[in-house]
Amino acid sequence: MLKTSLTSVAALLGFAGLSLADVPKVATDIAPVHGLVARVMQGVGEPSLVVPAGASPHDHSMRPSEALALSQADLVFWVGEALTPWLEGAVEELARDAQVVELMTLEGGLALPFRQGVGFEAHDHGDSHDEHDDHGHTAEAHEEHEEHAESDHAHDHEHDHEEGHAHEEDHHGHDHDGLDPHVWLAPENAKLWLDVIAAELAALDAENAATYAANAATGKVEIQQVQAEIKASLGAVRDGGFVVFHDAYQYFEHSFDIHAAGAIALSDASDPSPARIAEIQQVVAQKQVSCVFSEPQFNPDLVATVLDGSGAKTVVIDPLGTGLEHGAGFYPALLKELGAAMADCY
Template identity: 55%
Template sequence: MSRILLSLSINAALMGGAAFAEVPRVAVDIAPIHSLVARVMDGVGTPDLIVQSGASPHEYSLRPSEATALQKADIVFWIGPDLTPWLDDAIETLATDASVTELLEADGTIELEFREGALFEAHDEHGQDEHEEGAHEDHAGGEHAEEKAGHEDHDHGEHDPHAWLSPQNASTWLNVIASQLSVADPENAGAYFANAAAGRAEIDALTADVNAVLDPLRGARFIVFHDAYQYFEAAFDFPAAGAISISDASDPGPARIAEIRARIADEGIDCVLAEPQFNAGLVATVLDGTEAGTGILDPLGSDLEPGPALYPQLIRNLATNLAECL
């Protein structure tokens, strides 16, 4: 009798293992997107994170475990080559059998063009519809030439890739993620779409919370370390006055630093915001001799535990840290 029970237990375990094996293996580029995918897969499976927390997504060397995750992936979700140009080749080489979803190109995604110049003007308008192509004029000489070269040097596309900082995009992507997972795993489609709906409700509540934090501070002026936050700024109508660096992959030239310092002195900038993993000395240089406060913004949530809770906490932290600085 004990042998029969043992045999039944083994068969049940094998059947359970077979059922679990049917859940797609999913690889995701960065922690905020991994969080959205983990929210949709909650209770069904766990996605693999490729770019580990605290690392710059623009330049990254795959660890063996991350290369293996790509090789085994049935589905890959990523922002796209505008953020991680090196990952394009890795996906093509390693994830040969995977279904690949580039979220920046997904239907309904809000895309914003790169801003030019160290200083941002309140009247600046940027294309803000899915895959809309706006005029992108070339400027000769001076700071604009330096920034244009910076875009080219780092393989940037026409659109700013930091699109996860728009909660509206995150909400759109939850359904995109659920749809792709359901195609690969129709038995769990109900769970995926239920999780996506719950995630969208959480983002609606998150948006209301952030607006409540920022409403008393509207009109305050701040400068960010690098121009990564315009999706957050547009979502909450809380514009930055400028950025020290055009990207986290390049240092600003002396002319750009001088331009930023002049604005702080002339226009009463309240706060200059650093980022945890980049050159704090540049922020100190910009702040020297001014009365502006300082704080830290982290667009990737590098100090947060990867998983479903990371994305809403990331957005809340941006609002909280900004408010505390102002």
């Protein structure tokens, strides 16, 4: 009798193992994307994360375990080359047999051009709304925009080289031409991606298609609830009343109708020049900035220099949600954290 029971248990475990093996192996680039995929896969499986917490997505060097996750993946979800230029080659080499989804180029998604200048003089939210037809960019439009950006960038680079200027814009292959890749901070993008993630998973795993669809629907409801909470809490945040360390938040700003006065650094991979610091100090003074949003990986002394005597408050925020627990609840938690930090600054 005991032998029969053990045999039955072994058989059940064997069947469970076969069922688990049929679940698609999924690799994701950054934690916010991982959180959305985890939401869709909840109760079925777990995705892998290629860019770990605290690492820069722009120039991360993969560890063997991360490379293995890519090589074993049936599906890869990533923001795109604009955010992680080093990952494109790795995906092509290691995930040759995988279905690869570049989220930033999905039709119907919000994609905004980089803002230029210390105080974002060249591109503001009003310009983006009028120019981009309700902010929708197709993959074709994205490619066309990049072609123009590359041409313009080549001309600018040649001109600056002749003048002997250093490029603050250029760092590790990530520049500020083209489209801003911080697209995950628009909740509408996240809701679109949930549906795409569910559809891609269902195409490989029809048995769990209903679960993927239900999880995506629940995930969208959760995001909508958080959106409502954030909108209510940001009522006191005034336009131009804050500056950010680097310009990573325009999608969040657009979604909640608030607008930063400027950015201390052009990017998270380059230090601001003395001239830029002087300019942002003028912005802080002229626009009576009351809050500066710093980030955990940056030198607080630099923020103190910018604030010198202004009386503005400093709050630390992080567009990648470093420190948040990974899993199905990550993305709503990220939105909540950003909204709460901004509200607390006023």
